[in-house]
Amino acid sequence: MSTPGRPVTITEIAREAGVSVPTVSRVVNGRGDVAAATRERVEALLRARGYRPQRAAAARARTGLLDLVFDDLDSPWAVEILRGVEEVARAAGAGVVVSAVHGSATAARQWLHDLGSRGSDGVLLVTSHVQRDLEPWLQERSVPLVVVDPAGVPPAGVPSVGATNWAGGLAATTHLVGLGHRRTALVGGPPDLLCSRARLDGHRAALESAGLAMDPALVRQGDFHQESGYREARALLELEDPPTAIFAASDQMALGVYEAVRRRGLRVPEDVSVVGFDDLQLAEWASPPLTTVRQPLAEMGAAAARTVLSLADGQEVSGTRVELATSLVVRHSTAPPRRSTVPPRR
Known part of the structure; x- marks a missing residue:
């Protein structure tokens, strides 16, 4: 139950309705992929509790920042992802804040605290598991999330960009x-x-x-x-x-x-x-x-950045899972096998 004088949150609505936060979000945003009975129950609670969407307020308070979060940064692989994100962000007049959490719960909590302070317009999470409380936290603040090369299956409704x-x-x-x-x-x-x-x-x-x-x-x-x-x-x-x-x-x-x-x-x-x-x-x-x-690492970063910017503008995106094609590049490190591959042991 919400506290008098404080705006009700979609987490509270979800708890009362017995559904997930993404389901409430889909109802709030007029999405069609919700069962009729569930939609009616959620809408009734939204009316009864006087819920008001925060997306318009969030849009007015745009900061022009995107958060790009890696589990690890010590790889040319990460640089390619960053290159694609930065190119799209720059064209949109947005800046990119890059963080690495190194699989540390402490570092992740510090990043979340910093994110709340700077109020980024969107979050790009790279090769990492989505923490259970992260998505509801972002949903409450109308901050869209896109996962790049997800470590596991992302939560329902969270867009992701990967490769084949x-x-x-x-x-x-x-x-x-x-x-x-x-x-x-x-x-x-x-x-x-x-x-x-x-x-x-x-x-x-x-x-x-x-x-x-x-x-x-x-x-x-x-x-x-x-x-x-x-x-x-x-x-x-x-x-x-x-x-x-x-x-x-x-x-x-x-x-x-x-x-x-x-x-x-x-x-x-x-x-x-x-x-x-x-x-x-x-x-x-x-x-x-x-x-x-x-x-296509740079292309993956670019596609994710375009998606999160569209969501930050309140636009719908088609599909939640995008896979960009891989391709074999044949150079000079492969050849037919020889009969013997290892010299005799001495």
Whole structure:
């Protein structure tokens, strides 16, 4: 129940109606995707409690700021996302406030406090789980939220922008299988991330399509950074029957794979073929230039920024999930396999 003299909030309405905050928001905004009985119950409560939407007031108080929140910033991957967001924001006359929470609850609370102080017009959350209390907090203040490359499935009604990770994993492994590789390994990303699981599933689908079983010994878990690519590739190359090709689920891990191959006394691609994922600028300048799956990172950031700006202007957006296409970029790090990939042990 609301306190006399204080405006009622949609969280309170949702609690009384026994529905979610996004459902109340959809009723308030006249959305059609709410059951008739639920809509009637919510509308009755809105009238009874004298609820007044705050969107118009929020629109009058626009600050010209967008909040872009990363879990981590120590990657060229993040810079590409930022580039796309900043380009769209600049064209719209908006500034971008960049934060990194590093998976820390304390840092996340500090960011939320700072967000409340500066009153940003919208929030872009990158590769992170949406905290349970974040969406209601933003809803109360009419601050739109868009998730970029979500770590998991976003809450209902929250728009997200990602890439076709499954198709990218499929394309990478299909390319290697097409060259004749039958021992193809995967160095994947963190398993709690949706993109990591999708790339693994695409890898598995490509093998199955070629009539090949996925050997669990050839699937290793990294963290998208170079050190983990080196560590996991070294373990793979020390197997009694090592892979002839390695699909690394990020370009940075692929560079770590390069180093593991070099230290083993082997060469890319003569002894081990390598495919990455992302197509960062460093991929073209690697030695040899890296075959990789292009993820349209800047375009993803730009699409998310356009969406959050539209929502901040009170516009409806079509669909809540956008996936931009990945594509395979073939360079010089892949070749047909040789009969022997590892020199004899001494």
